[in-house]
Amino acid sequence: MEIDRRQTLLGLAAMGVSMTGVWATSLSGPQYFAASRRDGPGKYSAAIFDLEKGELTSIPLPARGHDIAARPASRECVVFARRPGNFAVSFDAEGRKPVVHFSSRPDRHFYGHGVFSHDGRRLFTTENDFENGRGVIGVRDATDGYRWLGEFSSGGIGPHDIALLSAGRVMVVANGGIRTHPESGRQVLNPDSLSPSLAYIDIETGETLETHSLAPALHKLSIRHLTIAANDMVVFGCQHKGPAWQRPALIGTHRRGEDIALIHLPKDTTRAMKNYVASIEVDIDGGIVMASAPRGGMAVAIDLASRRYLGKYSLPGVSGVAGSKSKSSFVLTTGNGKIVHYDPSLTGDRQMVVLSNDRGDQWDNHLLGF
Amino acid sequence: MNIARTWRSRIRPARLPENAALIACILLALAAPLGMPGRSHASPAPVSAEKLVHRHILPSYRNLAASADGMVEALKNFCAMPDGGTKAGVDKSFRALALAWARIEHIRFGPVTADNIYDKIHFWPDRKGIGRRQIERAVKSADRDVLDRRQLRKKSAAMQGIGALEHLLYGRAADRLAAGSAEGSFRCRFALAIAGNVSAMAGNEILPPWSGNKGFAAHFLHPGPNNPVYLTEKELFTEIVKTYLNGLYIVRDVRLAGPLGMKPGRKKKSRAAHEKSGLSMLALRANIEGLRKFFLSSGLAAWIAALEPGLDRSVLAELDLAIAHANAIPLSLENAVARPAFKSKLISMGFPLKNARDQVLQTLTKHTDLPLGINALDGD
Numbered sequence: 085m086e087i088d089r090r091q092t093l094l095g096l097a098a099m100g101v102s103m104t105g106v107w108a109t110s111l112s113g114p115q116y117f118a119a120s121r122r123d124g125p126g127k128y129s130a131a132i133f134d135l136e137k138g139e140l141t142s143i144p145l146p147a148r149g150h151d152i153a154a155r156p157a158s159r160e161c162v163v164f165a166r167r168p169g170n171f172a173v174s175f176d177a178e179g180r181k182p183v184v185h186f187s188s189r190p191d192r193h194f195y196g197h198g199v200f201s202h203d204g205r206r207l208f209t210t211e212n213d214f215e216n217g218r219g220v221i222g223v224r225d226a227t228d229g230y231r232w233l234g235e236f237s238s239g240g241i242g243p244h245d246i247a248l249l250s251a252g253r254v255m256v257v258a259n260g261g262i263r264t265h266p267e268s269g270r271q272v273l274n275p276d277s278l279s280p281s282l283a284y285i286d287i288e289t290g291e292t293l294e295t296h297s298l299a300p301a302l303h304k305l306s307i308r309h310l311t312i313a314a315n316d317m318v319v320f321g322c323q324h325k326g327p328a329w330q331r332p333a334l335i336g337t338h339r340r341g342e343d344i345a346l347i348h349l350p351k352d353t354t355r356a357m358k359n360y361v362a363s364i365e366v367d368i369d370g371g372i373v374m375a376s377a378p379r380g381g382m383a384v385a386i387d388l389a390s391r392r393y394l395g396k397y398s399l400p401g402v403s404g405v406a407g408s409k410s411k412s413s414f415v416l417t418t419g420n421g422k423i424v425h426y427d428p429s430l431t432g433d434r435q436m437v438v439l440s441n442d443r444g445d446q447w448d449n450h451l452l453g454f
Numbered sequence: 455m456n457i458a459r460t461w462r463s464r465i466r467p468a469r470l471p472e473n474a475a476l477i478a479c480i481l482l483a484l485a486a487p488l489g490m491p492g493r494s495h496a497s498p499a500p501v502s503a504e505k506l507v508h509r510h511i512l513p514s515y516r517n518l519a520a521s522a523d524g525m526v527e528a529l530k531n532f533c534a535m536p537d538g539g540t541k542a543g544v545d546k547s548f549r550a551l552a553l554a555w556a557r558i559e560h561i562r563f564g565p566v567t568a569d570n571i572y573d574k575i576h577f578w579p580d581r582k583g584i585g586r587r588q589i590e591r592a593v594k595s596a597d598r599d600v601l602d603r604r605q606l607r608k609k610s611a612a613m614q615g616i617g618a619l620e621h622l623l624y625g626r627a628a629d630r631l632a633a634g635s636a637e638g639s640f641r642c643r644f645a646l647a648i649a650g651n652v653s654a655m656a657g658n659e660i661l662p663p664w665s666g667n668k669g670f671a672a673h674f675l676h677p678g679p680n681n682p683v684y685l686t687e688k689e690l691f692t693e694i695v696k697t698y699l700n701g702l703y704i705v706r707d708v709r710l711a712g713p714l715g716m717k718p719g720r721k722k723k724s725r726a727a728h729e730k731s732g733l734s735m736l737a738l739r740a741n742i743e744g745l746r747k748f749f750l751s752s753g754l755a756a757w758i759a760a761l762e763p764g765l766d767r768s769v770l771a772e773l774d775l776a777i778a779h780a781n782a783i784p785l786s787l788e789n790a791v792a793r794p795a796f797k798s799k800l801i802s803m804g805f806p807l808k809n810a811r812d813q814v815l816q817t818l819t820k821h822t823d824l825p826l827g828i829n830a831l832d833g834d
Contacts (some may be wrong), residue, residue, distance in 0.1 A: 122828055151833060166834055196834060244834075267581055267712060267724040275573040276611050308834070328569040329673065329682045333620020356685060362833045378829040387477055394477070403829035449833040 100412040113409035114453030116140070116177050118161050119417055120149030124444030127254065130163040132177045135408075135425065135439060137413070143183055144176045150196025151245070154454035156204040161231075161452070164209065167186060168193040168266040172209070174230060186230040191215055192222065193266055196449075197245045201287065202252035208287065210243035210257065211235070214265045217232055217273075219243035221257065221285065236290025239283025241274070245309040249284075249316045254293065255281045255339075256318050260306040260352045262325070278325060280307040282318065282338055296344050298336075305332050309363060309450075313388050314370035315339070321361030321375050334361045335386065347386060349393050356396070358382045362449050365414070372412045378403045383416060385428075397436075398427060404451030415439075417447035477541040500756040501691050505674050507664065509751040514558035514744070515660050521547070521554040522653035525619070525755055529649050533642035536632035548623055551652070552616055552733050556740035560701030560748060564670045571655050573611040577618070578727050579712075585612035586621050593627075593640060601643045602652040616703060619648045624730040663777045692824050694752050696831060699811055706807040709738055713787050714800055726787035734787035739780035742807070746773045749814075761821045769813050772806035779803040 118132045128427035130149050131142035143163075150166035159177035170193050174184040188194050188211055198209035207230060209222045219238030224230040248255050258384055261280035263273040272278075284294040306327035313319050318338045325328065331354050333346035348354075358379035365376025366373050372394070376383045383402050385394040397416075404417035419421070423440040507705045528547035528652035532540040555576055566572040575587055588610055599605035606614050622631065622645040631641050663669030670683075677684035684690045711717045712724035713734075726734035749755050749769065759766035779799050783790045819826050 148828070217675070265579075265581055267579065267717070267722065271579060272573075273579070273581075275570045275577075328563060329670075329680070352679075355682065358689075360833075362829055378827070378833060379825060381825055381830075390477075392477075400823055401825055401827040401830060403827075403833060419825075419829040446828045449829050 093094065093106055094439055101336050114406065116159075116454055117406055117415055118152045118154070118163075118177075118452045118454065119404050120145065120163055121447035122148065122446040122448070130161075130173070130175070131177075132161065133423070138440075140177060141175070141179050143173060145173060146171055146324060149448060151198070151450040153198045153200055153207070154452060155200045155207075156202055158204060161227075161427070161454070162198060162207060164194045164198055166448070167195045168192065168212065168214075168264065169196070173228070174226075184229055186224070188222065189232065192220065192235075195242070195244050199246050199248055199255065204289075206233070206295055206428060206444060208255060209248060210238060210246050212242070212264065217263045219232065219257075221246070221255070221290070223422065235250075235292075236285065237292060239285060239292040239295050240281045241279055242306075243283075244307075245320075245358035247285065247312050248287070248317075249312060249340075253287060255285050255287050256310060256312075257285060258307045258310045258320055259283055259295075259376045260308050260323075261303070262306055272325065275325075278303050278306065278393070280322070282304060282307060282310075282320065282344065284340055294340060298344060298346075302332055304330075305334075307336075309361065310372075311365050311373070313337075313366045313373060317388060318369075319364060319366065319388065324358075324359035324362065328359065331355050331359065334359065334377075334398045335364065335373070335384075338393075347391055347393075349386075351382060353384060353396055356382060357384070362403045363451065365405045365407055365451075365453075367407040367412050367414065368409065369411050372408075374405050374414045374416075376402045376405050378419060383414075385412075401425060403449050406451040406453035408453070415451060415453065417451050419446045419448075421445045421447070423447070475541070476542060487652055499751040500760055501694055503690055503694070506694065506748070506752040507671060507674065510747050511558070511561060511564075512661075512664055514554070514561075514747075515656060515664060518551075518554040518558060519653065519656035519661055521551040522649060523655050523675070524601060525551045525649040526646065528654055529642065529646045533639070533646055536634060536638065536642070541632065542803070544623060548619065548731060549733060549736070550730065550817040551649075552620070552737055553740045555616055556728075556737040557744035557747070559741070560697055560704070560745055562697065563701070564674065567662045568659070570611050571659060571777055574607070575655055576610040576727075577614075579724065580612055580617055580726060584610070585618045585642070586625060588613040589612050589621055590619055590627070590729075593637065593644065593714055601640070603647045603654060606647050606651050607654075614648055614651050615656050616652060619645055619652070620728065620730050622648070624732075680713060685725040688824065692826075692830075694754060695824060695826065697753055697812070697817060698745060698749060698752070699826075699831065701741070701748070702807055703743045705738065705745070706804050710787075710800065710804060710807070713791050714797070715791075716804075723788075723791065729786055729788050732786045735780060735783050735785065735790060738787060742773060742780065744778050746770070746777070754814070758817055762817055764784075765813060765817060769810050772810035772813070775806040776803050776810070780804075 116132050120130045122128050128145040128148050129142045133139045146165045151165045152161050152163045154161050158453050170188045172186050192211040195210040200207050200434045204224045207224045207452045209227050211220050211222045213220050219240050220235045221238050222235045223233045225233050228410050238257045242260035242262040243257045244260045245258045259281045261278040281295045281297045283292050285292050305322045307320050307322050310320040320336050322334045333348045336344050336346040338344045357377035360379045362376045362378050363374040373386045381400040382398050384396045401418035401420040402416050406415050408415050416424045421443040425437045525547040528543040530546045628637050664671050673681050673683040677687050677690045713724040713726040728734045728737045756767040783796050
């Protein structure tokens with residue numbers, strides 16, 4: 085059934101859910117959500133939506149997008165091409181600013197992720213120096229049409245997701261450890277020497293301050309996505325590139341100066357995740373993490389303070405995850421058109437509310453709340 | 455709303471939830487996960503893992519192992535008598551080996567995923583010429599480890615498979631093989647070790663787990679709650695469908711579009727697989743033939759037909775058209791790209807390959823709840 089997006093996002097009431105009920109435990113939190121998608125006719129775009137008003141704006145993309153970064157002190161977003169793409173597009177949630185297109189340098193491509201400095205003046209993007217097999221962080225001037233300012237090493241191969249720690253001076257990069265080249269698409273070029281790591285980098289000097297690797301036996305566990313939880317705890321999600329009968333833990337945490345610690349979920353749950361975490365985000369308090377496993381059609385929740393597995397939530401095609409406005413609540417998107425609000429603190433039908441169910445929209449890997 | 459504050463939704467304040475009631479609430483909610491309403495399979499799905507194993511996977515891997523054994527024998531003869539007209543046997547055996555792998559290389563699950571066997575059998579693409587450089591370095595330093603297949607196995611994937619063998623037999627320095635010199639002898643024994651390595655991987659490490667009841671075949675044939683790989687039939691079906699879809703993607707968007715210089719955003723042409731031996735076009739055709747056999751023997755064709763009568767014939771017609779285009783090109787892939795008349799045929803090949811993929815994907819997306827969305831197939 086084709087349902088109008090704006091109407092269905094307003095459809096909470098129609099489903100017997102009062103908005104005040106949904107936000108009853110609201111503290112503060114994201115006003116907007118943004119994600120890339122492929123629509124029914126196969127066109128790519130990025131959209132910004134509001135949980136109450138529905139879709140606010142969307143912009144066409146030349147090819148498949150990936151993650152989106154929000155610029156602080158503005159309503160501006162930048163959507164990045166999925167690797168090994170070259171484009172990035174800046175657009176405004178309220179359509180007040182002109183759309184700005186910019187590209188990676190000819191000998192680089194984007195990895196689909198980026199983050200702004202806290203003052204919103206600089207944009208940092210994970211990029212591939214593909215001729216040299218080197219991960220780099222591109223730096224651009226957001227106040228000047230995203231003019232390229234320079235770059236520094238990502239501290240590893242195949243940098244993917246990126247975030248800033250709370251003080252805004254140090255960034256953490258998930259180096260997936262996988263070498264690729266645009267000529268061979270997404271094919272792994274270093275199958276016998278994958279080297280995933282987390283790298284902490286001073287954004288002012290470009291100096292790599294710390295790098296942390298998994299145990300050598302886990303060198304096929306590619307660290308891809310991360311988020312920053314309470315107390316600057318880095319929570320990361322992995323994709324295992326080894327045989328399917330090996331089922332390593334896919335989620336881990338790290339704090340600077342400490343060792344990486346993997347979180348071991350129940351064996352059956354780990355197995356059902358099919359060695360693949362797509363998105364990982366924390367709730368508004370930074371205490372509950374939710375990670376999506378689209379190949380397993382499920383998302384898992386973990387309480388970070390106790391490192392306790394809270395359970396799994398079955399949702400075919402689930403991929404994008406973002407913390408919503410209340411403690412422990414999340415918004416989830418799927419590759420088959422659903423936007424779902426999930427709040428386990430509510431009961432009955434209000435716990436899981438389908439905000440949109442437009443099968444034409446295939447929401448991409450990530451969802452940004454801002 | 456203060457956006458500067460909302461930005462901190464990614465930079466979390468130092469505050470941990472200590473609300474035990476809330477945690478209990480989450481535990482309770484997640485204990486009985488709410489499944490989304492979905493469509494059921496057209497029941498029963500006529501996919502047959504058993505037929506796929508016995509009609510396609512096992513025969514193809516047996517052919518690979520036999521071809522590798524043949525390569526070993528041909529090289530033994532050639533290395534013993536490089537001037538004795540034995541090169542023709544090497545050429546014939548290499549062709550058989552390369553095409554045997556091309557017909558089954560779409561299988562990217564199972565024993566080939568252990569210890570990088572897939573890449574060790576054929577490391578491709580090798581756009582930086584890593585294999586060539588490592589091979590030449592080993593020859594120059596007379597590294598005797600590369601003459602022993604067991605030692606070779608421990609080395610880089612780029613210097614121990616079909617691509618490495620192709621370099622020694624058909625690369626720039628191939629004429630030194632038959633020179634009767636110490637270097638020629640070393641190169642020949644190196645090639646022999648590579649062939650032995652491929653033979654061992656195919657015969658000892660891929661075939662047994664597919665053949666017995668305790669190896670990977672048991673996982674593949676019997677999905678269930680105690681299966682370490684496939685918990686449900688749906689997971690197995692997904693593996694089969696993804697193999698077909700990914701196989702056609704690789705053939706069209708990487709193997710064909712790369713040498714044509716038609717990859718999105720990349721004008722530069724990439725090297726074709728097996729161009730050095732002149733087998734690139736034949737290997738591409740073998741890739742498609744292998745996927746055609748996979749489509750039929752897996753029951754995927756019957757499944758599609760059950761969902762939309764006649765669609766199986768349509769998909770087969772598309773695959774046959776792509777094969778016919780390949781048959782009409784008597785040159786290697788890169789040589790064909792250089793000639794406008796043949797280049798247009800290569801471009802034409804892309805359409806039926808796309809149709810054969812899209813028809814299956816769209817039909818299964820429409821009628822089943824298999825996880826075939828853009829993220830489940832290849833998120834990032």
